[in-house]
Structures are given as structure tokens and as C-alpha cells.
Amino acid sequence: MNVFKFSRLFFKGLRRNFKIIRYGDVPEVYKVKVHMDRYAFCDGSFKGLFMGMKELGRHLFRPLIKIYEIPETPVLYCGPTKNNEREFEFFSSYISREISVLDYERGHNLSFVEAGELRKTRAEFALSCMVFLFCLVYMARVRMGPMTLKYLIVYSKVYLQVFSSFRRFRKWPRVMVVANDHTDFPVATSMVMQLFRIPVVYVQHAEVSESFPPLDFDVSILRNERSLEVYRRVGMIAGDVFVLPRNAKASTFERIFEMPSEKVPIVIYLSSIFNANEVERCVTLLQSNPWATEVVLKPHPRGDLGSLRGLEGVSVAESTPDFYHVAVVPNSSVVVELLENGIPVFQYFGLDDISRDYYRFVGDRIAPEVVESELSSQFWTTHFFDENWKVRFAAFSPSVDDSWQQQLPAFFSRMSEILSDTDKGGDF
Secondary structure, X not given: OOHHHHHHHHHHHHHHHHHOOHHHOOOHHHOOHHHHHHOOOOOOXXXXXXXXXXXXXXXXXOOEEEEEOOOOOOEEEEXXXXXXXXHHHHHHHHHOOOOOOOOOOHHHEOOOOOEEEEEOOHHXXXXXXXXXXXXXXXXXXXXXXXHHHHHHHHHHHHHHHHHHHHHHHOOOOOEEEEOOOXXXXXXXXXXXXXXXXXXXXXXXXOOOOOOOOOOEEEEEEEOOXXXXXXXXXXXXXXXXXXXXXXXXXXXXXXXHHOOOOOOEEEEEEOOOOOXXXXXXXXXXXXXXXXXXXXXXXXXXXXXOHHHHOOOOOOEEOOOOOOOOOEEEEOOOOHHHHHHHOOOOEEEOHHHOXXXXXXXXXXXXXXXXXXXXXXXXXXXXXXXOOOHHHHHHHOOOOHHHOOHHHHHHHHHHHHHHHHHHOOOOOOOO
8 A cells, every 4th residue: 555645635635624614713614513513622722733633533443333335336426415416417518519428326325324423443443543643744834723623633533434445346447536625524535535546526516715825636526617716826736627618508598688677586505604693683684675576595505594583574495496596695605596487586684794805706706796775775776787797797697698509529539538447546
């Protein structure tokens, strides 16, 4: 076994995983309460550091290890969320236009396959000890805290589990597809795939910022030119990059240029971490708006509406409503999807505690901002969405025109090359 390569890729994945939380200087959006409470003892003190080391050892030195049952399939996926699965469905259906591949199914997603705990082999226990030492080294390089410890524990466990699963089953897909480039499971899996010389395809599931790690995949399928510009600012890009629309131009897109009615339904789209008090205040103001026919809440797939159960007169939509409406959205990449479908979007940043204009949709004049004093008015009667806006929006949505189709021959050629290569996997 190439211990040097194993070690190098472990640390490479750690850097990718930790960049999003600024190496311990964790942004508010990533401070998940359940984890902050669970690892509150890791408070940066000497005692907290010692207890963090003890907790890490408790996880890594267990005699049992989780082993995934690796399915036999040329295309294997890794991603547990609905947004991830949506991208996997897009990928499989898109590839099947030119290449014979199976449709996406959960049985081919590492996040959903059967798994069981088996006793560690001597080699796996030795690797656990080595990874524990790696983590101690990394602790000295980052700012320790509850979320830092959580990220360290989960990434190191998953790295060992995925590595051991493939080494035991010795089943090698021709390609691994991920839809996230910075969270523990897909990052650890991507690193293990590099160990076994398995190509990795990244299918971008949401808008990105400069806090993301660099593009480092064999093939990256981005959502728009703006994302490519962001990744170029982040660092050197590896592999082949293609910008492909997730949806063809919607027949409803052009309605965004029409002046909305005087009275409209309003849907509030929430980010995964929202400020409950501000959401309630926003709802109250919109309900008092005489021109709002209805107020609907659309939660994030990972959002918890428990703190908003007491709201009266508000319906909750599990998916994006199919009726025409005005959208009030905080920091969320759903902005682009709504605009693509002809829904006028107004960003109200009071709904969450994420950095204002995190995705720069307002700064780049893709969506207008609405402030609290305007929520009781007809703020949607604006001439913001015009032909000049359409030119700007093209950087965020390739489906505005057909120029993106010029990439298709090169894209299908590259994927055909990857899927026809059977010389993959094995010892490294």
C-alpha cells in the first residue's frame, strides 16, 4: 500500500472540507446547534483540546468499522440530499442521450446502500492509528471549537470507512459522481477514488462563493458561467469543465418581463438556517399588505420549521409552488431557478444571519433588494426585469440562449472515454 499517497490525499481532503468553515473561524451559517451543543466542551481551552482528542480517539479506535456494500455498476454516486439526487437524475438522463447508462437510482448511491459494522482488520486498525495522528497534527493548524471537532471526526471516519469498503469488496465503478465539493462524505469519497484511480465527475448542485475549495475533478459540470468565474478566482482549475443548463429554457421565462398584477400571492423561501423572529416579522408585514392575496412559506430541504409552528394564516409548500407568485428570498441559490421560471425574485436579507448578499445577486443586479419598510407596499411593481437584465442574467443561466450547445460534442466524447476505460481500481 502506498502510505504516502494515502496520507497526502487524506490531508488534501481535510483542506477542502475545512476551507468552507474557514479552518475553524466558522461562519454563522455553519454553526449547527445540535453539533455546537454536542461538542461544546471543545471550547479552545487546554482542557477542551484534551477532551477533543479523547472524543476523536473514541471514534477512531473502535474495534468495529462501518463497511458499505459496494454495488456493481459502472456509474456510482455519492450524495444524500434531495438537491444532490436531482443533479444525479440530471446527469444520468443527460448522458443517456448519447451513451447507454442506467437511470439514477438510490441503489447506486453510496449514501443509501446497505452498510454494516464489521471487526477491523489489523491493517484497518493500523490505518486508524495513523489517521488519529494526522488529526492531532491538523488540530495544531486550525482553530479548535465544536464545529471544527465535528468536521474532523466525521471526515476522518468517512475516509476510513469508504477506503476500507472499496478495499474489501474490490468492486470498481468506471466513474464516481458527486454533487458537492466541500462536505465530508463526497470529499472523502473523492479522495478515496483518486487513491484507486477512479475518475470523479462533479455536478454542481447550487450556486458557489469564493469560500468554496478549488475545482479538482476529472470532469466538472457547472450550472453557469458565473460559477466558472468564481472558481477561477478561487484557484487553479483541474480537469475538464462544461457549463450545461439544468433545464431547457422554460416556456414561462418570458413572463418575468410582464408587469405583475396589482394583487399577487407571495412565497417566502427560507435558507437552511433562518432567523425565526425575523421570519415572523416578515410574515406579519406581508399579511398586512393589502395587495398580497396569500403568504406561503417554502422551507429549505434541510430546514426545521419547529420554531415557526405558531404562525397563523400561513400555508407551507413542500415544493416550489406551480402557480405564479412573487418570491421573497434571503441568501439562497434558489434565486436563479426561480428567475429561470419567470418568477420575479426580491431578496430580503433580514430572514437569516448569513452575510448580506452572500451570492452577490443584488450586487450583480440579478435580483433587486426589498427592505423592511417596503414589505407593506407593492414592491413588485418595478421595471427592474428588462432586456438589459436578460443580458446580465445570461451569466447565471445558460438556458437564456443556445450557445451552450457548442460544448456538447466535447462533453459526450470525454464521458464516452471515461466510461469505456476499464483499467481502473485495484491496488495503489
